[in-house]
Amino acid sequence: MKEAALEVRGLTVRFALAGARQRVLQAVTDVSFSVPRGETLGIVGESGSGKSTIARALLRLVPASGGVAWFKGVDLLALKDEPLRAMREHLQIIFQDPLASLDPRMRVAQIIEEPLLEFRPRMDPRARRNRVLAMMERVGLLPAHLNRYPHEFSGGQAQRIGIARALVLEPELLVCDEPISALDVSIKSQIANLLKDLQLQLQLSVIFIAHDLAAVRFSCERVLVLYLGRVMEIAPRDALFSAPRHPYTQALLQSVPIADPKRARARLEAPIVGEIPSPLSPPSGCVFRTRCPIVQARCAEQVPQLRAVGASEVACHRAGEGPSER
């Protein structure tokens, strides 16, 4: 395997809740993964699965309670003050809501050049302007857009501004937190294509967080499936989509609407019942067991550890069992 750009081991994030009872919400539990250099790792899961919390912990926007994240020879989670600030040059993020993540009082030129002013203060103003223009062209914005304000743009265009801002420093690692979820159907593909082009051109290492499985299949070489803060499965793209090993991954894939009326109607029942439990009172043992179609007694007692099954790593006591090799 290629050298890892980012290596995360045992990431755990807990939030202490306000109130006298001192309750603790465990949002992410013992998550490990690596992002090979120049590759895209997809993180999928439903709301409450902890996928955005992972992004925020890596960017140090929320404190991690445990674990390490090796990036450029240092542990991101242990960096303090100035070294942390300096590291942000190499670590950028694109947010879900493009308009909410752009300052409404800044013009496009100011938004895109701000990271340069912060990290390359001695850059010649003309070189800086050229850099901004080149970045705009790369993401499909016109020079005429330089002096406009974010509200003058549609969602897709605003996301292009966010991408230009994130990439103007040529970071090594780009975290995309639901970058296309808020966009119209006809625009989603444009932005997914753009991100993939840029990833290849700039040899970016990317964490791509999404609940849109088709977009993840298109964008990512490897996929991590998260449920209630824990890794259920990590697998290369083709293995995950053609032979999902974890019953949750299987249910997730089967739940995606099929854009073919005949096939869609052939299945009458929803693939799984119930909903993701509250992270305040996660089930004992395997967190997925309350909705699992193949649950057994031991699933309530032992937390299944990730282990290799075929090309995948799966956290299920029953994965790889039987002739169908589930």
Added chain:
Amino acid sequence: MSNAPLLQVYDLSVSYPSRAGTICALDAVSLELSPGEFLGIVGESGSGKTQLLLAMLGLSAQGAQLSGSINYRGQELVGATERSLAAVRGRRIGMIFQDPMTALNPYLTVGTQLTEGVRVHYGLGRKAARRRAIELLEAVQIPEPERRLGQHPHELSGGMRQRVVIAMALICEPEILLADEPTTALDVTVQAQILALLRELRARTRAAIMLVTHDLGVIAEVADRVLVMYAGRVVEQAGVEQLFASARHPYTLGLRRSIADLDGPLPERLPSIGGNPPNPAALPPGCAFAPRCPQAFERCLSAPPPLVNIAPGHARACYFEGPLEALAP
């Protein structure tokens, strides 16, 4: 059951005056809804799909100018008094909103919100209303319905909340259920459950359902017939299998192709529709899709194409006669 349409919308337009000029939210939309039919309306933001539902409930925002006709069983709803609208709204036509958290009152228990409706509409006593509320929760497959009556919306999961909203819409056994993106706020495994519930309700209650969504996948799961909207107009209308097998409007085809597969060969690029959705305050004089259309030619810039039947049950609004090309990736 007669086959006369329950609801006929004819030449309905909705516009709003604004400083930037008149915003045309809905432009000459016509449709029919038959008893027990599941009609899907698909469109992106600004297509007018939600405006259509609101107009049918007489809930268009203040300042809206409506013209045309909405005929419900012989009764004209455009320009009807608030009083006669109120008699239809909620009683004969129920509504399911996108975000169950805002559709429910956070201060009241599920039981209070459900029994209030039952008591207002049926004049039932407290006990009978409670029995009816439990029946409704059972109808939407909520486990432990009696316990749920005492809970507040925040104590329920997203899927359970949406089931409560659906139960509220069912209180009066409406003939028509309007659903505005009812699964958009939900996770995919829960979406599958709610879509299965809507299918089951339609089969059991024979209510006609009109579901608005941006997701052609959802349409494929539930609709019998589909209206595709763009910039306030209907651009294509067909039976669901017809629409998926042989879309005849370039926009429909573009949407269809924009849906990436979960199986099959992995494409180099995802097909997309170029450009951006139009600004509703500055629509072009011709076809609103023309600036993004691979097939556009001179005529498309002159006047919007009318919706014309091209096969039984299949209509489209497009001047282009030749075979539709693949979209540029």
